[in-house]
Amino acid sequence: MEYEGAIYRPPSEAESLILQATVGCSHNRCIFCGSYKNKRFRIRSFDEIRHDIDEASSWGVEIRRVFLADGDALFMPQKRLLEILFYLRDKLGELRRVGIYGNARSILHKTARDLTELREAGLGIVYLGIESGNRRVLEKIKKGATYEEMVAAGRRVKEADISLSVTVLLGIGGTELSHQHAMDTGRILGEIDPDFVGALTLMVVPGTPLERETASGAFELPDPFALLEELGIMIGNCELSKCLFTSNHPSNYLPLKISMPGEREKALQTIQRVLTSRNRSLLRPESLRAL
Ligand code: SF4
Structure with a gap:
């Protein structure tokens, strides 16, 4: 397999074959993200991709x-x-699911019919990073999509009967917008109603614009208990019909796996217990956190 640069994938794709169909990120402007800063975005040729599929x-x-x-x-x-999905299906007889990252703009460039076509060809899950439901936060972090676009994009994926996994980012509102970020993120999750939510916790990445804002004092990361409070507000403020909500990514201080809505109250009680105790030993140690 030919890979260019560092490769990232969602935790739930740990067992998957990673096929690099594009290099980098078409947007590449989010101020907190350093994942693809050294890659110029390009779409790999079908010949390159076919070569990888043949090898696999x-x-x-x-x-x-x-x-x-x-x-x-x-x-x-x-x-x-x-073309890629059909070729995968032809060559990998046991294939059950293909997953992909898609930002809101890319999803909205596809019609509902396009997405249905992709699902019929084997696309099973789309991972959409919304990070926040707060309009000011979305603008500040240069996410490249508005609240309404995020909602429309998420719903379009669901309408095509493709599983939707959404990522949100604790701490991305800083201390200034912490409460509002948590409230509005809970609200947008309810409006999108995804199948999966993954909450990650912001870690300021060296070399990003956010690191410079942090150094200058323009951005301040909430402390671990305030971040946990955000998680509680989000969970308490989102109405999800059937969703697996996780905070078990290594960046988080308190790993949880909640089947919503049934386990919501239990999760909120767990969070409240930790918040009341203010006991740091109940949180993941800083040294074990990672992106
Ligand atoms: S967070 Fe932003 S810059 Fe990073 S990969 Fe996603 S869309 Fe691209």
Whole structure:
């Protein structure tokens, strides 16, 4: 397999074959993200991708899941994506699901019919990073999409009957917008009603614009208990019909896995217990946190 630069994938794609369909991120402007800063965005040629799929199919192992990297592979033209999905289906007989990262703009460039076509060709899950439901935060972090666009994009994926996994980012509002960020993020999650939510906790990445804002004092990261408070507000403020809400990414201080809405109250009680205790030993140690 040919990979260019560091490769990122959602935790739930740990067992998947990672196929690099695009290099970098088509947006690449979020002020907190350092993942693809050294990569110039490009769409790999079908020949390059076909070569990788041929190689994987020659390994003689059962490949049930494929994840299409990099940052926003859904940006690819519909024709190219379909070509890849059909070829995967032809070559990997045991394939059950293909996953992909898609930002809101890329999703909205696809029609509902396009997304349905992709689902029929094997696309099973889209991962959408919304980070926040607060309008000021979305602008400040240069997310490249508005609240309304996030909601429309998430709903369009769901309407096409593709599973939707949404990522939110604790701490991204800083101390200034912490409460509002948590409230509005809970609200947007309810409006999108995804199948999965993954809450991550902000870690300021060296070399990013956010690091410079932090150094100058313009941005201040909430302390671990304030971050946990955000998680509680989000969970308490989102109405989800059927969703697995997790905070078990290594960046988080308190790993939780909540089947919503049934386990919501239990999760809120757990969070409240830790908040009341102010006991740091109940939180993941700083040294074990990672992105
Ligand atoms: S869209 Fe995602 S990958 Fe691209 S810069 Fe923003 S956070 Fe990073």
